Amino acid sequence: MGSGAKRFTLLAIIFVFALFVAGLMTGAIGAVFYQSDEDKEAGLTAEGPFIPKPEVHLPAQTVFPKSEREYYLEFLEAEEKERELGEEALSDHERALVDDGPFRGNFTILITNTLLSSWLASLLLILLFVLGARKAKLVPGRLQTFVELAIEGLLKFVEGVVGRQRARMLFPVIATIFLFVMFNAWIGLLPIYPAIGFMTGDHIQIHLLRPAGTDMNMPLALALVSFVFVEYLGFRMLGIGYLTKFVRIGSLKRGVADLVRLRFLGAFQNLLDFFFVGPLEAFSELVRLISFTFRLFGNMTAGEILVLVSAFLVPFIATIGVYGLELLVGFIQALIFAGLTLVFAAIAMIPHDAEAH
């Protein structure tokens, strides 16, 4: 190591240390030390001078149209009032707001900040991939090589589970799920996300953009896609016979036959298979919907909260590690969502009569 490199390392360490000190001083942890006694006694959270205490609302915020955004703001105020002063303090109007929930009516189309973010992610994906694949040549350029790398990696992933023949059939959906989830997670790490929004007073009340995974609708939509895809493949591969996985007619017949011949153990096993295992299988298909939804939603929301809290506690420095972690989480969640869909699809395509007896 030359003396130049040594000096550089030293400077970097000093720089990081300075950031750390600045972070401590401006963050919530530092603020505890100069918080006034009154505030302490009032039980208020210490806040740094730049970053206010983060507020996380589970529902996505409505951004457009404007009337809906204002309605949402009213709702937020009413909700906060209820939290602070109790339900009795609310006026009738405010109570109606709280009862109606964040979205007025169930059939108005709202452009939420998560939806905007998902559009941004989709646009980026399409730009990247369509530009990379445009005029695809045998001798690829840089962008094409990158796109090919991604597509080939995903194809190998699919091939590894369902084999070469069926891989081409499953690949588009699996790859799109993977890319969509990952891009949506990663795009949320852009620093513009917490920085742009609609101000009320001195802080941003509604952000223009928010990672789409933190909106329950996005994981739920993906889970529905995954569910429909799996069931469709089951029916396509096995025909109407796919239903015998849930309604185990063979077991019922065998059970009744056993019962007639007074073989009670066999009858018990087969009837149990019909009345219990079949419905359990059907139930597990539905439960996947929920587990898919909440796994992705939980991970993305936790990531968002972690970023916000780390930036609140020790700005500048704590977020760095969290960002690294979030990159990994985004990739892993995408892999899990796509991988589970793939595995469920592979299971659905296997005839199950063979495994019965």
Next chain:
Amino acid sequence: MLETLGIHFPSLIIYLVNFVLLLGLLYLFAYKPILRIMDERADRIRDSLAAADQARAEAASSHEAIEEQLNEARREGQRLLDQAREAARRFRDEEMDRARQEAETFVSRARSDIQRERDAAIEEVRANFGDLAITAAERVLRRTLDRQAHQDLIAQVLEEGESLSRG
């Protein structure tokens, strides 16, 4: 309860439509062309590898053929050389034989010529010698013998002379 979690039916539908659109766009404009080009490339590489193998095999076999031809040519050359050497030897032998024969004919002809010359010489000598002897005898004897007696005497002398010369 669902709204508290943020579930909103129209948003859900929009997300679904978005995803399907994204899937369609990516499939049509990214996956399909890229997979096609990747397959094409794989085919191309497979073909070129096969062609290279074939070319290598062909090169090897043609190398063998050339080697074979070379060997053949070498053998042919050797054979021609041997033939030429053989022919030369035969020619030399023939020439030598002929020369020897010629020499022999020459010598024998020369010998017979010599013989003939000698015979002629002897004949002449003999003829002359008879006359000479008669003359000599006439001179010695100074007498005349009858011719028949002379001739007999001469023949006798010649006979003796001849046996002398032969002996």
